[in-house]
Amino acid sequence: NEQEVTTMMNFNFYNPTRLLFGSGKIGELGAQKLPGKKALLLISAGKSAKVSGALDKTVEQLKAAGVEYVTCANIRENPTKELVMEAAEAAKANGCDFIVALGGGAVLDSAVAVAAMATNPGDLWDYVNGGTGKGRPLVNRPLPQVTIALTAGTGSEINNWGVISKTDTYEKIGFGGTPELVPVLAVVDPELMCTVPAQYTAYQGFDALFHNTEVMMSNGANILSETLALSAIENIAKYLPRAVKDGNDLEARERVAYGSTIAGMTMQLTSTTAQHSMEHAMSAYHPNLPHGAGLIMISVEFARYFIERHACDGQFIKMARAMGIPEADKAEDFLTALIQLQKACGVDGLKMSDYGFAKEEALTLAVNARETMGGLFLANPCELPDKACAEIFERAYR
The missing domain is CATH 1.20.1090.10 (Dehydroquinate synthase-like - alpha domain)
Incomplete structure (x- = not known):
């Protein structure tokens, strides 16, 4: 029917992430225009980033770009609000002006929330829509994010959503959606994924x-x-x-x-x-x-x-x-x-x-x-x- 055809031809699309996709692309990171001088390097609490060689390669590229970094290795599967707040605190305390998220879905999801909470007052759940979230708009501009995907699963490297859990209320909710939370730069290098079990x-x-x-x-x-x-x-x-x-x-x-x-x-x-x-x-x-x-x-x-x-x-x-x-x-x-x-x-x-x-x-x-x-x-x-x-x-x- 006519209506269906019209609907199918309508869409809004805005994806401002510069995407470097392909084997060996991590080697081009240092040559990019990075959004700050001091990064919070967000990784998981596990060993995957080290085992794949991704951590060493990323650090080498940050040094080549003249960027200082502080490592925060606290993210786990099904990341919680507490871990996000902890990482945001680390970004604040160390004066980080952007985030480099190196990891799989849990790290990339967390980065969206960490970016928001590193610059905004209160608790993450003040800004979450759904469940017991208060659904408030962000007050301050989040930190910019650079994402490096170590798994092929979430697509979070180029979008502005992260799913975070609040364990005491059994809530697992998507947070984000505002244009400022879209990563500015993403690297998807399949060579870094070869060690995923x-x-x-x-x-x-x-x-x-x-x-x-x-x-x-x-x-x-x-x-x-x-x-x-x-x-x-x-x-x-x-x-x-x-x-x-x-x-x-x-x-x-x-x-x-x-x-x-x-x-x-x-x-x-x-x-x-x-x-x-x-x-x-x-x-x-x-x-x-x-x-x-x-x-x-x-x-x-x-x-x-x-x-x-x-x-x-x-x-x-x-x-x-x-x-x-x-x-x-x-x-x-x-x-x-x-x-x-x-x-x-x-x-x-x-x-x-x-x-x-x-x-x-x-x-x-x-x-x-x-x-x-x-x-x-x-x-x-x-x-x-x-x-x-x-x-x-x-x-x-x-």
């Missing part, structure tokens, strides 16, 4: 995949987000099994990294859906659950809900074709492609029960998903009431 390569790759599949399912999909998302989906589906099988397969790493970074754009053009809200609820209650693993657990049943209601059959068919079923002609073919890919990456056996979930939690999770990140429910291709949302959790439970 197979299991995490799979989890992160599926997170990147779902950013794009959710954009395709979203009622806000448009001609540009769809074009980009299908390109990303095709690359991830084809190359993720190879990257999981052999971490040093650089071509596979490059293609998956491409699919992940592209999602940083598609998510700005079109929102993801409630699949992400639902996973955030899961890891709010079970913080030991990796985000990508949680998404994998619910993905088939989440898609099936909309397929059974014929909410966006055409989109599912396009995705199935991009995922290696060229003759796909029905929405269910997407489920076939998705299950096949999960098997090829060895993640088809993931169980909620292994992470301490009980089936009885389904409604609690459904309610939490809407209360903390209800905005994403508005992007679903059709209505998803709490009861139906709980049923998706129940059907996905193993």
